[in-house]
Amino acid sequence: MTSEQAERNGVLDDVCDHAARLISAADPRLHRLAIRTGDVAVELEWSPAAAPAAPAAEPPGALAAPAEHGLAGPEPCEAAGRDALHHVCAEMVGTFYTAPEPGAEPFVAVGDEVRAGQQIAILEVMKLMTPVGADRAGRVVEVLVPDGTSVEFGTGLIALDTSVQAVGTPG
Structure with a gap:
């Protein structure tokens, strides 16, 4: 493996790590995540239940998140005690x-x-x-x-x- 290939693999590993963090921070209705490293672009697409999103052309080298990424958020927080x-x-x-x-x-x-x-x-x-x-x-x-x-x-x-x-x- 050349040093250029090793550097590319390192960059790809970093991009994948950041994508995983972004997916874990996102609303569970996240449908697709596309990342382009040349001139940096991040595209998020939400499922129809969240908000209508125009389909975006997938750039070369993009990573796609599965429709169900298995990250269920906690129940909405509720204030204990007083009703108001x-x-x-x-x-x-x-x-x-x-x-x-x-x-x-x-x-x-x-x-x-x-x-x-x-x-x-x-x-x-x-x-x-x-x-x-x-x-x-x-x-x-x-x-x-x-x-x-x-x-x-x-x-x-x-x-x-x-x-x-x-x-x-x-x-």
Whole structure:
């Protein structure tokens, strides 16, 4: 084996490792993953139950993930105790951040009222910053995870008291 072949095999091993991590971090409805190493391209295709995705031409040298990759995520996290308490949960594996950058004010603090869809945190996944939005209106009761902590799919991030109607939300 030449050094060029060994280098190519090493790159392929790295790409496969990253693909496996991406698949494990993805929603279980992931249907296909295609990776192109020349000029770097990553394509994700979700099953029809998730969102309609236009079929993408598979680039040369792409890796395809099987339709069922056997990774069942945990049950959706639920807040224990009060009926009006709701946990906003991690939708992927990543690093949880409460602010847009180090030293900046957090997106939300305990006592803040939030609207459904309002950004309340960030999850960093493979160097990509993904906004975390409140999935319902309420008042922030507790930030459940320290800033900069690695979280798993389904981890409760922020507790909301949903009995409080957020400002600007129809009641």
